[in-house]
Amino acid sequence: MFTANLAIIIPFIIAALVPFLYRRLKFVHIGWFVMLVPVTLFILLARLIPSIASGKTYVHTYNWIPSLGINFTTNLDGLSMIFALLITGVGSLVILYSIFYLSFKESLQHFYCYLLLFMGAMLGVVFSDNLMVLYVFWELTSVSSFLLIAFWHHRKASRQGAQKAMLITVSGGVAMLVGFLMVHTMTGSFSIREIIANISSFTDHALFVPAMVLILLGAFTKSAQFPFHIWLPDAMEAPTPVSAYLHSATMVKAGIYLVARFTPVFGGDQVWFWAVSGVGIITLFWGSFNAVRQTDLKALLAYSTVSQLGLIMSLFGLGSIALHFGYSADSVIYTQAIFAALFHLINHSTFKGALFMVVGIVDHELGTRDVRRLGGLMALMPFTFTIAVIGSLSMAGVPLFNGFLSKEMFFAATVNIGNADVFSLQTFGIIFPVIAWIASIFTFVYCMIFIIKTFLGNAQPEKLDKPIHEAPIGMLIPPFILGAFIIGIFFFPNALGEYILQPAMASIYPTFEAAGSLTPTISAWHGFNTELWMTIGVFVIGSILYNRLKNWKPVYKLLPQKFSFNTLYMNTLAFFEKGSTTVTKSYMTGFLRHYLAYIFMFFIVTVGGFLFYSGAFSFDASTNAEIRAYEVILVCVMAIAAITMLFAKTRVTATLLNGVLGYSISIFFVIFRAPDLALTQLVVETVTTVLFLLCFYHLPEWKKETSSSKTKFSNAVISIGVGAIVMLVAFSVLNYDKFDTIASYFENAYELAGGANIVNAILGDFRAFDTMLEVVVLFIAGLGVYTMIKLRPKKGDADIEDQ
C-alpha cells in the first residue's frame, strides 16, 4: 500500500544505498538509477490526482512517541499534492539534467546522496501533519542544502555561501520551532489539522501574535524574503542542477508552503495580512530592482527568484483577508489572490527551472556566465535560445506563455484589495498595485537583458575559453519538457485549475463550503480591463527603460556598498565571532584544573543553592537501618584511601588508591543487595583504572605542586564544598518526595516487559529512549576521542580546510 509516509522514507533508504551502488558501477552514471526514485514517486502520486481532485485526503499515522503527541502522521491533500508533484517532477528533470552536467570525475555518490536526502526531507515537510516532525524535516532541508551548496567545497565562495544559507535559514527555523511550541501551548496539539479545527477559540490568546510572527520568521528566512534574501544569491555557488532544484523550484518554496498551510490558522488577522503581503511586495520590488544590475546570469536569476517568491508571498497575504470576512459571495473575490498564488507557484517552477538549466548549459559549454562576455549565441545555440526565450517571456508576463495568465491574476488581486474596507486598506490599499506594477517593469527589463545580452548582438568568441557549441541532447530534454509545460499551461489552464489548484484551495479555505466556487475559469482574453492596461504599460515602459539602460543605471551607485544588508550580515558575523572569541579566551585557559574548578563551583552553586532555597535539605535518621561494624570498617578504609591520595608521590599510587575507593563502593553495593550496581561498578572501575594508567604513560613525572597558598586555599574550599554538598544530597535523598517515585516500574516488570531483572527492564524497555540516546552519545564521545588523537594535523601541517 502506497502511503505518503512511504514516499518520504524511500528517498532516505535509497540515499543510504547510493554509496554502495556507486562502488559497483564503474561505467554507468549513477544518476540513471537515482532518477528512478522521483520518477516512480511522481507516477504513484499522479495516480492519486483524480481522487484528490474529488475532495479526498489521505491521512496516515505511524505512532512514534504518542506519549508526547509526536506521531509520524502524513496528510496528503490538495496543497501537499502540488508541492509533492513539483518536488518529484522537477526532481526527475533535474537529475536527468545533472547526469550530463556532472562528469564522472565529480564525487557523484555524495551529490546524489545529498540530493535524495533533500528530496526525502522536502517531501517530509509538505506531507507532515505533525509540527515536530515537520520541523525536523524542515531543518534537514537546510542541512542538505548546505551540503549541496558546498559541493565544490575547495572553493572559498562555496563554503561561505553554504554557511550564510545555513545560518540564516536555521536561525529562522529555530524561531519557527519556538512558534510551534507556542501554538502547542495554546491548542495542546501538534497536529496541524487539529490546530486548524480548534484555533478559532484562541485568537485572543496572548501567544497568538508572537507565535504567528515567529512562524513567519521561519517562512521568510527559508523563502528568502526581504531582508533575509541575501543568502539566495550566494547560494548560487552550488552546481546549477542544485540551483534549479533547491533554490528556485522547491526548497525556497517551503516557506511559501508554510504560509499556505498556516493561512487557515492565522489568516484573517490584521498582523498576518500586513506582514505576509507587505514583506512579499517589498521583496518583489527589491528583488527585481536588484536583478537588473547583475552581470552574472545566475545572480540575475537568483534576484529574480527572490522577487518572484515575494510575488507569491504577497498573494498569500492578500488572499488571507477572505478568512476575515468569512464565506460569502462578496469575499470569494479575495480568495482569487491565493488561487493566483498557487497558479504562479507552479508557473514559476516551470519557467525558472528552465531558465536555470539554460544558464547551466551556457556555463557548462562556454565556461562563463558573465553577460559582458556573452552575446550572439542565438545562431550557434538555437535550442538553448528557444528555451531561454520561452522562459524569459513567460517570466516577463508575455501572452502565449503561462506567466502571462498568473501575472494578470496577480494584478487583478492587487487592484481588488483596494475595495476591502478593513485593515485601513481604503488608505493604503493603493500601495499594492503601484509597487506591483513598478516591480513588473523591472522584471520585464531583466528578462530582456537575459535574452538580448546573452543571445542577440555580436558573438565575442575572443572573450571565451571554449568554442561556442550546442549542448548535448540530454541537457536539452529537461528544459524542453518544462518549456512544453509553459506553453501547454497557457492553452489549457483550466485543466490545471480543476485537478490541481481546486483541491489545494479546499485545503487553504477549509471552512468555505464550496471549493468549486473558489475556482475561477482562467481565460487569456478578458477584454480591456485594468490588469490588461497594466500589462501593456509594463511592456511599453519596460522597453523604453531597457533602451535607456545606460542613462539610468548610475542610480544603483547611489546606495553605497557599505549600507547593504550583506555588509550588515558580515559585520554581525564578525562581531559575534570576535565577541565569542574574547569571552571564550577569557576562561578557556588550557589548564584542566581551572575547568574542574568551574565545573565544581557550578555544582556547588546550583545544587547547593537548590537545596538551600527549596528547603529540600532534611535529615531524618529515625527510619535508617542499624549501622553494623563491617560497614564502619569499610568506611574507614575508604576514608584512609582518600586521605592518603593527597600525600601520594606518584600517579600510579594515586590511581591505585582511587581504585581502592571504587572497589569499596562496589562492596557496599553487594552488602546492600544491589548486584547489578556492584557488577557495573567493578567492571567500570577496572576499565577506568586501565585507562588512567595508559594516560599517565604519556604524562611527565608528577611534580610537587608549586602553586601559591592562595590557589591552594581556594582549591581546598572548593573540594570541601563539593564533598559537603554531596553528603547533604545523600542525606536528603532518603526523605525527598518532590519527584514522582519510580516504584511503578518495580511492581509489574515481569508482566509488562517479560523480564524479572527490573533494572534491565527499565533500561531496555520502559526508558529505552534514554538508553538509546545514551548509546549514541557514548558513540559520539568515542569518535571524538579517536578523531582528536588520530586525525589532528601534525605541527607545521597546512590547515586542512584551505586546500
Added chain:
Amino acid sequence: MKINDVILRTVTKIVVFIILTFGVYLFLSGHNTPGGGFIGGLVLASAFVLMYLSSDIESVQKSLPLDFKLVAAFGVLLATSTGVGSLLFDVPFLSQTFAYFDLPIFGKTELTTVTIFEAGVALAVVGVVVTIILSISEGE
C-alpha cells in the same frame, strides 16, 4: 602497549576465554538476573583490553581483525533500528515485545526484542571502550 611478561601472557591466554564467556553469559542472563547489555559489553571490552595489554597491538589485530569503530557504529545502528523496526508493526517507536517459544534443545524459552536492543548497546560499549583505549595508547 608492549609488556614482555611471560606470566601475564600465559595467564591471559586462559583468562581471556573465561572473561569472554562470562561476558556473554552476563549479556544473555541480563533479562532475569543481574547482567545486561551494558555490563556484558564492558566485560567483553575488558577482555579485549587485557589481550592488547599482554601482547602487542599488531599481533592481536592479526588474530582478531576487527575495526572496533565499526563495531561501535554497528551497535548504535542496531539499537536505533530496533526502535525504527517497531514502527513497521504499527506500534510506537522503540516498543519492545516478548513471547515464549518451545525450542528443540532449550525447551520453553522466552525470546524478546529487548535482546536485540541490548545487543546493540553491548556492541556499542565494546566498540567505544576499545576504540578509546586503543587510540590513547597509540597516540604520541
